[in-house]
Structures are given as C-alpha cells and as structure tokens.
Amino acid sequence: MESNEVVLTSRSIQHILKSYNPEKAISEYIWNGFDANATEVNINIKYANNEFGFAESMAIIDNGDGICYEELPEKFKVFYDSTKRKEKKSKSDLIHGKNGYGRLTFFKFARFASWHTRYLLKDTMYEYDIDINSDNLKSYQKSDKQLSDSNTCGTVVSFKDINKDISLTYVNEKLIPYLQIRFAWFLEVKKDAKILINGEELNYRSVIGDREDVKFEVFDSDHTKHSFHGVYINWNKKSADEYSNFYFLNNDYKIKYKKTTKLNKKGDNFYHSLIIVDDFFNEITVSEMSDEESENKNMFDSEKNRLLFKELEKELNDFLAGKRRPFLKRQANSVIKDFEKENVMPNFGSNSWDLLRKQSFVDFVKELYEVRPSVFMKLNIDQKRIFLELLNLVMDTKERDNLFSILDSVIDLSTDDRAKFAKLLETTRLKQVVSTINLIKDRIMVVEDLKKVLFDHGLKAGEVKHLQQIIVNHYWIFGEEYNLVCAEEVKFTQALEKYRYLLLGIEKKEYIEHPDKYKEMDLFLTGKDFQYNSPKNLVVEIKNPTNISKLTYKEFDQIQHYEDVIIHTDAFNDNRESWNFILVGQDIDDHLYSMLKNKKTGLASMSERSRIYVKRWSEIINDIEFRHKYLLDKLKIEREHLSNAENLPELMNELQKNDAAMS
Incomplete structure (x- = not known):
C-alpha cells in the first residue's frame, strides 16, 4: 500500500495559532x-516620527546560546513538536517552548521575520540567517553558516512590515502590562534574567501584592535541624501561563525543581509563589517524564533526604495556609461589596431587627467564603442571587444543618471543610443570639428610661428637649416596619419633599396650598404594607405628661389639621397609600374619650385612606412590652438593674448612647 503524508499549509498553521x-x-x-x-x-x-507613533520595525535580541546550524532541521522544520519537548530534561530547566510553534506566531503582528544567530560549536563561533514570510509559514530560507567575528553567542529576530496596531500607545497600554503579568514569576525566580524594552528594564513590581523573606527550620530523621531561606510572593494578578508554584533553587539560583502548591484553583484569587534557596536541592533526581507517584518515591537517592523534603513541604504548605487566611478575610469584604453592586443580596428592611438579620447574614457569607471560596466561583448574576436567597432562607429556619447537603450538591466538601463549616454555623448562630440579646436588653433599657421621663414628674422632663429626642432616636416604639421621614421643626412642604424623595426618588421643590402648611409634625414615618405592597405612613403627635395631664379636643383638633393638609394635597394622594395618625398623651379627658369609635384600639375617626387614633402613653408602653413579651420571658432580664441613671441628664446621656437607637 502506498504511503502518503498529510500536508500542513500556511493557512492551517495560522488557524492552529488563531488564539494568539x-x-x-x-x-x-x-x-x-x-x-x-x-x-x-x-x-x-x-517608531514612526508622527502623531500616531506606529512601529516601523521591531527586533528581539537575546544573549542566549543561539541556534545551532546542524540542529536547524529539528528546530525549525517540525511544527507542533520540538527538541525541547523530545529531550528528557530535568524539571529544573523550566523550558517554555516545547511545542515548536513559537517561532511562527509573528504573523499576528508582522509580515516578515528574520533570524541572525551566533552559536559556539567546538570552540568556534559561527553565524547565519533564517527568513520566513507570513504568506508561507510552512517554509523557511537559510543562509550558509560562516565564521563569526563576534565572541558572544545570541540571536536577533527582526520583524518588518509591522501591523498598524503596533504603536507606542499599544506598547505602553497592552504589551508592557501583559509582559509584567506573564514574566513576573520567572524574573523573580531567575534573578539574573532581564527583559528590556528599548533599553529600559521591565518593572514588574506593580503586580506584586506582598513580598516577604522567610526562614523555615525542619528536622531530619536524626533530629538534626536544617534551615531553609526563601521568598514568599503574593501576586496581584494571575500569571498568563503559570500556576502558583514552589520553586526550589540551589545557592547559584539555578532552578532544580518546581511544583504546584495545594492552593491552586480554589476560587479565591490567592496567586502566590514560594521560592526556596539551598544547595540541598542539587540532590533532586526527578525527570520531566516522571509521574507524581514515582516522583515522590524517587526524588532523592537518599531516604533521609526524601523524608526531610517531605517535612519541608509540610512546613511550606502550613505557611501558605497561614498567609491565605488574612487574605481571604480581605477578599470576603470585597466579595460582599461586589454582591451589593450587582444587586444580588437578599432584601432586608431598615428596622433594627432586619438590620440585625442583615449583618448576621453578611457575616455568615463572609465566613463561608473564608472556609470555601469556590462555593461562589463561576456563578452568573442569577445564580448568585438564587444561591444567596437560598442561604438566607435556610439561615432563617431551623434547617441550618441542611446546608451541608445543599453545599455537597454544589461542591465536594472534604472532612476538614465540613468541620470548619459546622463550626461556622455554630458560631454564626451564637453571634446572632448574642446580638439579639443585646438588642432586646437595649430596648428594655429604653422602655424603662422612657417610663421615668413620662411618669416621674419630679424629673421635669421637657417635651421637645427630652421626650421628643427619645422618640426620634427610637421610633421603633411605634412599629418595626417604619423609616423616618422627618421630625420636629420641619414644615409640611419640606416633609413632602423628603417623603417623595424617599418613596419615589423624586428630588424637586414642592408647593402646598393649605392654610396649615406651616405646621410641624412631631414625627413622620413611612413604611410598606407587605400584604398590599403599598406605602404605609404614620404621623405621631406627642404630648408630655408633665405639661398636659389629659388630652382634650384642642389637641385632637391639632392632629385633625395634619390629616386635612395631607388629604387635600395632591402629592400625598396616591390611592395606594394609607395614613395613620396617633395623638398620644398621659390620659384622655371624658369628652374626647366619649368620641372614640373603638375605645380598645383608640380609634377616633376613619376614612377610606386615613385613621386617627388617640392613645395613652401607658398603652404605647404596653404595646411595646407585648411585642417583646416572648423574648423578655426567654431572656429573663432583670429590668430594674439595666439602667444606672440617677437623674435626668444621666438618663438622657444613657439613651443617646443606647445601641437600640435607629440613627
């Protein structure tokens, strides 16, 4: 049978190299x-001497060994293969060009490439030229070799007919940053190596996040201590073609061996290198073709050295794990910020309880990232949103332990990961309990101090200076679902402007045509009716028991005026909105009390979109304590011991510092 060879065309070569x-x-x-x-x-x-700065020509010059003329057929004629690949080299060589096609990639930026190379053979220096045209990548032309007058080896690769994309701007903005990332690890390991661009050395320091000189002490099987010196580097960016590695060099800075660390592909951007220098590594005898199992067994001829190297590796891995922990803490903060920018975090309200839940959830996500960052790896926007909502849902139930099975379906949790995760769940649960206890304790203190201000008339608390200040800082007293619009000394026009900004994001001047438009509400709150997904608003008028012992129709008329302004102002009149008005004081006179439509709730009047309530302070206090009753009973806090205030200034200072405050 006749044998035929497949012909590789110039176009097919370009297709193979299209990713370049x-x-x-x-x-x-x-x-x-x-x-x-x-x-x-x-x-x-x-560069051309014009405003565009196009590259007219380019040459890459090295002081290497040159290309031996006698080996040229093996080096240039074979595509996708190379003597670099065929030779069983030691892993110390760090040879890059093993596929034999690097010499042909010039078609991406130039039409012609020419090599002028000098090499030493049997103490004699020779030189010759090679030319390749990008129109015909499958062939090359070579000159005859001749004796060289030079006494140094090296190669000059010259490129002509450069693409117009290659300019001074391109070099500064694309080429140099790319070379920094791609060669930083190599230049850091090979201290005698340099890359220069038009004579200026490539500075790769900008891609180094952290660098530290380190010393490792390891004991061999005879309990003799050995010290190894090295350099740890944390990279800001991932190398274009290099994993995070250990590099083992001898004292002449020759690389004897390299090996990937255990912290690659963890989804955390912890890019690192650890370079260890010692003549001990001259004893390494592993070849390029060794598999991992035989490599571990045959790395050293001496069993003693093999065990010593194993102990050193353990120390190195422990060191990297220690470096990774604070790195992950910093990264976790960035991850949360990214989630917030992408708007994928679950929605929480703005009241104290929801803020507590949100902080607990954020802490949990950050700590989960620190345990296993790969959980969040390669998720698109929708996947992130669903996953975070799922975590939040499980966090709010008694099914936290089921997170194990949830995460096991996404990733393979190791025994160590499961142990860390179990501890994380327990810690998060404990943190949330402690935070809740502290919040309830602070709220009880507020209630106890509020009672003193309201009912201890000997303190002579003022309505504006004392009582209103407490209410503004602790408006949760009237419900968890509300946000503050404004309070005291704010006219209706300003209140409307702020209300529309909070509700609709509209920021413009408003005008109200009403005789009572200059009146001021004590407290204006807004929230959301989750049943109907509509705005729910509350206006509160407070009266200090020290000054007014009983509420009368005069005070009731005041809050009716507030209702009238709102009902007759178009900007407040969205049919979806509901309005509640509360007048609150120490007691209610008989005439006003007789007007109440529902004496149990204090309902005085109602329309399609608004209701007015008249309440005693004691009823407000009872409502608060009823809302907290279950937690109060569970916590069994001795309320009388919570406040240490002995007079009004101390009491106000205590309340101002209280963590239950809403602002």
Whole structure:
C-alpha cells in the first residue's frame, strides 16, 4: 500500500495559532531567548516620527546560546513538536517552548521575520540567517553558516512590515502590562534574567501584592535541624501561563525543581509563589517524564533526604495556609461589596431587627467564603442571587444543618471543610443570639428610661428637649416596619419633599396650598404594607405628661389639621397609600374619650385612606412590652438593674448612647 503524508499549509498553521494576539506572540520570542539560556532579552522598537507613533520595525535580541546550524532541521522544520519537548530534561530547566510553534506566531503582528544567530560549536563561533514570510509559514530560507567575528553567542529576530496596531500607545497600554503579568514569576525566580524594552528594564513590581523573606527550620530523621531561606510572593494578578508554584533553587539560583502548591484553583484569587534557596536541592533526581507517584518515591537517592523534603513541604504548605487566611478575610469584604453592586443580596428592611438579620447574614457569607471560596466561583448574576436567597432562607429556619447537603450538591466538601463549616454555623448562630440579646436588653433599657421621663414628674422632663429626642432616636416604639421621614421643626412642604424623595426618588421643590402648611409634625414615618405592597405612613403627635395631664379636643383638633393638609394635597394622594395618625398623651379627658369609635384600639375617626387614633402613653408602653413579651420571658432580664441613671441628664446621656437607637 502506498504511503502518503498529510500536508500542513500556511493557512492551517495560522488557524492552529488563531488564539494568539500580538502581545502573546511577541512573548514567544522572549521565551525562546530564555529557553536558549539567555540572561537578557531586549525588545527594540523603532517608531514612526508622527502623531500616531506606529512601529516601523521591531527586533528581539537575546544573549542566549543561539541556534545551532546542524540542529536547524529539528528546530525549525517540525511544527507542533520540538527538541525541547523530545529531550528528557530535568524539571529544573523550566523550558517554555516545547511545542515548536513559537517561532511562527509573528504573523499576528508582522509580515516578515528574520533570524541572525551566533552559536559556539567546538570552540568556534559561527553565524547565519533564517527568513520566513507570513504568506508561507510552512517554509523557511537559510543562509550558509560562516565564521563569526563576534565572541558572544545570541540571536536577533527582526520583524518588518509591522501591523498598524503596533504603536507606542499599544506598547505602553497592552504589551508592557501583559509582559509584567506573564514574566513576573520567572524574573523573580531567575534573578539574573532581564527583559528590556528599548533599553529600559521591565518593572514588574506593580503586580506584586506582598513580598516577604522567610526562614523555615525542619528536622531530619536524626533530629538534626536544617534551615531553609526563601521568598514568599503574593501576586496581584494571575500569571498568563503559570500556576502558583514552589520553586526550589540551589545557592547559584539555578532552578532544580518546581511544583504546584495545594492552593491552586480554589476560587479565591490567592496567586502566590514560594521560592526556596539551598544547595540541598542539587540532590533532586526527578525527570520531566516522571509521574507524581514515582516522583515522590524517587526524588532523592537518599531516604533521609526524601523524608526531610517531605517535612519541608509540610512546613511550606502550613505557611501558605497561614498567609491565605488574612487574605481571604480581605477578599470576603470585597466579595460582599461586589454582591451589593450587582444587586444580588437578599432584601432586608431598615428596622433594627432586619438590620440585625442583615449583618448576621453578611457575616455568615463572609465566613463561608473564608472556609470555601469556590462555593461562589463561576456563578452568573442569577445564580448568585438564587444561591444567596437560598442561604438566607435556610439561615432563617431551623434547617441550618441542611446546608451541608445543599453545599455537597454544589461542591465536594472534604472532612476538614465540613468541620470548619459546622463550626461556622455554630458560631454564626451564637453571634446572632448574642446580638439579639443585646438588642432586646437595649430596648428594655429604653422602655424603662422612657417610663421615668413620662411618669416621674419630679424629673421635669421637657417635651421637645427630652421626650421628643427619645422618640426620634427610637421610633421603633411605634412599629418595626417604619423609616423616618422627618421630625420636629420641619414644615409640611419640606416633609413632602423628603417623603417623595424617599418613596419615589423624586428630588424637586414642592408647593402646598393649605392654610396649615406651616405646621410641624412631631414625627413622620413611612413604611410598606407587605400584604398590599403599598406605602404605609404614620404621623405621631406627642404630648408630655408633665405639661398636659389629659388630652382634650384642642389637641385632637391639632392632629385633625395634619390629616386635612395631607388629604387635600395632591402629592400625598396616591390611592395606594394609607395614613395613620396617633395623638398620644398621659390620659384622655371624658369628652374626647366619649368620641372614640373603638375605645380598645383608640380609634377616633376613619376614612377610606386615613385613621386617627388617640392613645395613652401607658398603652404605647404596653404595646411595646407585648411585642417583646416572648423574648423578655426567654431572656429573663432583670429590668430594674439595666439602667444606672440617677437623674435626668444621666438618663438622657444613657439613651443617646443606647445601641437600640435607629440613627
């Protein structure tokens, strides 16, 4: 049977390399230099003398070993293969160009590429040229080799007919940042290596987040202590083609071995390198072709050295785990901010209880991220929203332990992860209980101090200076569902402007045509009726028992005026809105009491969208205590011991510092 070979065309080569962009293609020629043992690679670019600064020509110059003429067929003729790939090299070589196609990527930024290379063979220096046209990538032209007058090896790759995309702006904004990310780890490990652009050394310090000189002490099987010195680096950005690795160098800074750390692909952006320097690593005997199992067994000829290296690896991994913990704490804060920007967090109200629930949930999400950041990895917006809502739903029930099965369906939790997660759930539960206890304790203190202000007339508390200040700071007294619109000394026009801004986001001047438009409400609150998904508003007029012992029709008439302004102002008249008005004082005179339509609730009047209530302070206090009764009974707080205030100034200061305040 006749044998035929498949022909690889120039177009098919370009198709295979279609994922390359100009900066990645340029980096291939830099790698080729370092693969040839260069210590310095210089990119020389000549720009046009015009406003666009297009690149007229480019040359990449290295001081490596050059390309041996006798090996040229193996190095240039074979595509997608290379002598670099075929040779069983030690893992110390860090050879990059193993696929044999880096030399052809120039078509991404230029039409022509020419190599002028010098190499040493049997103590004699030779030189020759190679040319490739991007129109015909499958073939190359070479000159005859000749003796060289130079006494140094190296290669110059010159590019002509440069694409117009390659300009001074491109070099500064794309090429240099790309090279910083791609070569930072290599330049940090290979201290004698340099990349220069038009003679200026590439500065990669901007991609280093943290750098620390470290020392590790390890004992061998004879209990002899060995000290290893190294450098830890936390990278701001992920390398384009390198995992987070351990690099083991001898004292001449030759890389003897590299190995990925255990913290790759954890979904946390913890990009790192750990470089350890010691002549001990000269003893490593692993080849490029070793699998992981044989590598661990045959890394050293000496069992003693193998065990010592194993202990060192354990120390290195423990060190990285310690570095990762504070990093994850910082990252967790950023993750929450990202969730809030993306509007994927569950919605919480603004009252004290909901704020407590929100903080508890945020703390839980942050701590979950610290335990297993990969839970949040590669989720789109909808998936994030659903997952966070699910977490919040389970957090609010007794099914917290079911989070194990939920997360097990998403990721594979290790034994350590499950233990950490169990501790996290218990800690979060305890934090929430403690926070709730503190909130209830603070609220009880408010109630006890409010009683003193209301009913201890010897304190001579004033309505505006004392009572109103308490009510404004603790408007939860009238319900958990409300937000403050305004209080005291705010005219109706200003109140309307703020109300429409809070409700609709409308920010403009308003005008009210009503004779009572200059009156001032003591407290104006707004919230949402969740049953009907509509605005629910509350206006409160408070009367100090020290000054007014009984509410009369005179005070009732005042709150009726408030209702009249609102009902007859179009901007307040959305048919979905409901309005409640409460007049509250120490007692109610007989005439006003006889007018109440429902003496149990204090309902005095009602219309389609509004109701007016008249209440005693004792009823308000009873309502608060009824709402908290279950928790009060559970906590069994000795209320009389909560407040240490002995006079009115001390009492007001105590209330001002109280954490139950809404502002």
